[in-house]
Amino acid sequence: MPITNTTATYGSVTKTFHWLTALLIFTALPLGLIANNLAEAIYDPAIPTTEADLTQAARLFSLHKTVGVTVFFVALARILWAISQPKPGLLNADNKPEAFAAETVHWLLYGSLVLVPLSGWIDHAATEGFAPILWPFGQNLPLVPKSGHLAELMATLHWLFMLVLVGALVLHIAGALKHHVIDKDSTLRRMLPGQVDAPVPPAQLHSLMPAAAACMVWIGVLSAGLANGSFTNQSAAGADVAELAAVQSDWQVQEGSLAITISQLGNPVKGQFSDWTAAIVFDDSVDPGLAGSVNVTIAIGSLTLGTVTDQAMGADFFDNTQFPTAQFDADIYKTDTGYEARGPLTIRDKSLDVVLPFSLDVQGNTATMSGTLDLNRLDFDIGKSMPKEDSLAFAVTVSVELTALRSAQ
Structure with missing residues (x-):
């Protein structure tokens, strides 16, 4: 069997690409569907999640x-x-209508073989979450930032492109069977291994x-997705966020971040609370000792934590419905x-x-602070269904940075 193509037959390299691609596609599709079904249950705060569930979904x-x-790449x-x-x-x-349909399906297949995995890869690179690609080349992509909105857009495109791919596959297989069973020509046989005497x-x-x-x-598919709301920002319909009252403070926070970092399946996942308040009393002194106080209130529902944000709001984790805020009342020394x-x-x-x-660092009436704190999630009954560190590590790192301006007296 020749390696290269002719105008009548396919060579061994083309045949190998064809059947290798088919094998990979019919492996990836069921893996993705099964994993997605598991993930829907895991991300649902109302459904208890076990460590085995998370491990299985991540593996798939x-x-x-x-x-x-x-x-x-193939x-x-x-x-x-x-x-x-x-x-x-x-x-x-x-047969011009059939030939036109066949060529169109081939274009759809070739395009989908690039668009489907590429959109999924960008979604992965833009997401803070679990389930790494099993290779040694890293999980990020150049020019792709960590962005929940970008990840959500790519996830939607991945799903819509996948629908096109599945439709094209069905038409492609149906066409090949029609040629083989009804037309009884060599269209299918000339893609099979071995030498074929094709006309x-x-x-x-x-x-x-x-x-x-x-x-x-x-x-058309993208327009239909837009019309039925597939591109609507789903994150906006997430957990309820407690409304925090304004606080009186000697130092008004001008900007800052309150972040946590967890380790899931050995990979760091960084999250951030977008809504929190800090009432600060502080009067620096030369000598060590009590220098003030701080009262921090955190809206738990404002947390974004990559692919597991919804799961983090569930009853086994932060339980945002029952406990919408967290509190830190401290003296400053x-x-x-x-x-x-x-x-x-x-x-x-x-x-x-x-x-x-x-x-x-205090410069006049402006103060800039930065600190980190390591916690054990089990100390706060977070993730009790995961008493081991196989999926979710015990350690949680809290990082806070802020710039505050002294209020006018």
């Missing part, structure tokens, strides 16, 4: 993503090879109309080496005395 998603990235190699080779003519080229194809009429038709299909905030941290219905060391 990792396999799905890894196979998907493989599809992307598809690129297949396209480059196809460009360098003569294309065997259609055996039904004299000389009739004269071919090539144009860009099938490519244009394929583009119209993609535009100047020490020999820096500053510390000491006091009870209340999350859910658990309070624990903690010490937050921080650096502080």
Whole structure:
């Protein structure tokens, strides 16, 4: 069997690409569907999640993503090879409607083999979450920021492109079976392994109309997705966020961030609370000792935590419905080496005395601070269904940075 194509037959390289692609696609599709069904249950705050559930979903998603990235590179190699080779003519080229349909489906297939895995890969790179791609080349992509909105957009495109891919596959398989069973020609046989004596194809009429038709299909699917709300920002319909009252403070926070970092399946996932208040009393002194106080209230529902934001709001974790806020009431101490905030941290219905060391730089009426605190999630009954660290580590790092301006007296 020749390696290269002729105008009548496919070579061994093209056949290998064809069947390898088919194997990868029919592996990736069920993996993704099963993993997605598991994820819907995991992300639902009302459904209790076990460590086994999370591990299984993560494993399936990792396999799905890894196979998907493989599809992307195989598809690129297949396209480059196809460009360098003569294309065997259609055996039904004299049947213009069928030939047009076949060419259109081929354009849809080639485009989808790039668009589906690429959109999924960008979604993965833009997301803070679990289920890594199983390879040693990292999880990020150049020029792709960590962005929940970008990830959500790519996830929607991934789903819509996948629908096009599945539709094109069904038509492609149906067409091949029609040629083999009804027309009884060599269309399917010349893609099978081994030497095939295929007839000389009739004269071919090539144009860009099938490519244009394929583009119209993609535009139609995207337009339908836009019309039915697929591109609506789903994150806006997330957990209820407690409304925090304004606080009186000697120092008014001008800007700042309150973040947490967890470790899921050995990978760091960073989240951030967008809504919190701090009432600060502070009067620096030369000598170590009590220097002020701080009262921090955090709206739990304002947390974004990558792909597991909804799960974090569930009853086994922060339980936002029952405990919409967290509280840190602390005294501020100047020490020999820096500053510390000491006091009870209340999350859910658990309070624990903690010490937050921080650096502080006061320039006139402007103060800038930065500090980190390590906590154990089990101390606050968070993730009790995961008593081991196989999926979710015990350690949670809290990071706070802010700039505050002294209020006018």
